[in-house]
Amino acid sequence: MQGNQPRLFDMEAVNIYPKPFLKWAGGKTQLLPQLTPFFPRYFERYSEPFTGGAAVYWQLFTLRKQGLIQFKTARLTDANAELINCYVAVRDNVDELIVLLTRHRERHSKDYYYSIRSLQVENLSPVERAARFIYLNKTCYNGLYRVNRSGQFNVPMGSYVNPRVFEEAELKSASFALQGVELKTADFREVLSWAQAGDFIYFDPPYAPLSKTSSFTSYTETPFGEEEQQALASVFRELDHRGCKLMLSNSWVDDTLALYKDFNCIAVKASRAINSNPEGRGKIRELLVLNYEV
Ligand SMILES: C[S@@+](CC[C@H](N)C(=O)[O-])C[C@H]1O[C@@H](n2cnc3c(N)ncnc32)[C@H](O)[C@@H]1O
Numbered sequence: 001m002q003g004n005q006p007r008l009f010d011m012e013a014v015n016i017y018p019k020p021f022l023k024w025a026g027g028k029t030q031l032l033p034q035l036t037p038f039f040p041r042y043f044e045r046y047s048e049p050f051t052g053g054a055a056v057y058w059q060l061f062t063l064r065k066q067g068l069i070q071f072k073t074a075r076l077t078d079a080n081a082e083l084i085n086c087y088v089a090v091r092d093n094v095d096e097l098i099v100l101l102t103r104h105r106e107r108h109s110k111d112y113y114y115s116i117r118s119l120q121v122e123n124l125s126p127v128e129r130a131a132r133f134i135y136l137n138k139t140c141y142n143g144l145y146r147v148n149r150s151g152q153f154n155v156p157m158g159s160y161v162n163p164r165v166f167e168e169a170e171l172k173s174a175s176f177a178l179q180g181v182e183l184k185t186a187d188f189r190e191v192l193s194w195a196q197a198g199d200f201i202y203f204d205p206p207y208a209p210l211s212k213t214s215s216f217t218s219y220t221e222t223p224f225g226e227e228e229q230q231a232l233a234s235v236f237r238e239l240d241h242r243g244c245k246l247m248l249s250n251s252w253v254d255d256t257l258a259l260y261k262d263f264n265c266i267a268v269k270a271s272r273a274i275n276s277n278p279e280g281r282g283k284i285r286e287l288l289v290l291n292y293e294v
Pocket of ligand 1: 054
């Protein structure tokens with residue numbers, strides 16, 4: 001927020017329902033019709049420890065606006081610091097962000113893409129970092145997020161003829177939906193220091209691989225392997241004991257079914273977009289875990 005002044009929003013931003021404005025691997029937009037019937041109707045606080053494109057938060061915000069569910073506050077966290085910095089800029093500085101993005105969109109070319117990609121984020125202001133992040137996300141190959149060992153984004157340019165980069169109304173409606181939302185760069189385990197009985201928490205981790213050779217785990221500098229999947233299941237059990245309402249997505253494989261066998265395991269159908277193995281494309285069964293009855 002600018003100083004202590006409340007932001008003024010144009011009516012268009014207030015009336016448009018927010019939706020993901022980033023391309024994010026594993027985004028949940030296409031699964032929302034299947035997830036929505038399982039959302040609890042009343043809770044005080046919402047949290048998403050693997051926020052990514054935030055499809056589920058935008059949906060909960062919309063359902064609340066329509067009077068279909070009730071909750072008071074939300075807390076979105078993710079291990080990707082550039083992603084969280086981007087949401088902070090959208091929340092607090094959307095007008096300046098739009099000016100910078102307009103400039104990126106006007107100047108877009110191959111040379112420009114690689115010059116922006118090579119910038120060191122430490123030398124940029126938070127809002128410049130956010131504009132760079134959105135610009136690269138919308139013009140890079142497949143919207144992938146991948147960094148090298150020193151944390152530098154290294155995805156090549158995609159072959160879009162006229163990339164959209166951003167929609168002003170979409171960013172403004174996201175900004176409106178993020179007012180009052182707590183945003184933090186954090187490992188998923190950090191939810192333990194915050195969660196209390198009655199909270200609703202949705203976990204959408206990098207999925208366990210369908211086979212040992214098909215893993216896609218490079219959203220951040222740190223991979224998400226078997227150990228992390230087990231640690232996540234421990235967090236889930238701990239929060240269950242605390243009395244939180246929990247929902248979790250993952251792949252439908254023996255390892256995850258074993259980790260969550262004491263909970264309500266539901267099969268949902270999804271189509272996989274990012275998968276190097278062509279046999280993995282098309283409709284596949286995914287796991288939805290709940291620790292409550294609907
Ligand atoms: C499957 S994506 C979430 C997709 C999101 N639900 C959506 O609709 O776009 C997984 C997210 O987990 C984050 N992540 C990876 N390892 C993490 C960790 N150890 N703690 C917290 N977040 C992590 C990644 O940065 C990524 O944004």
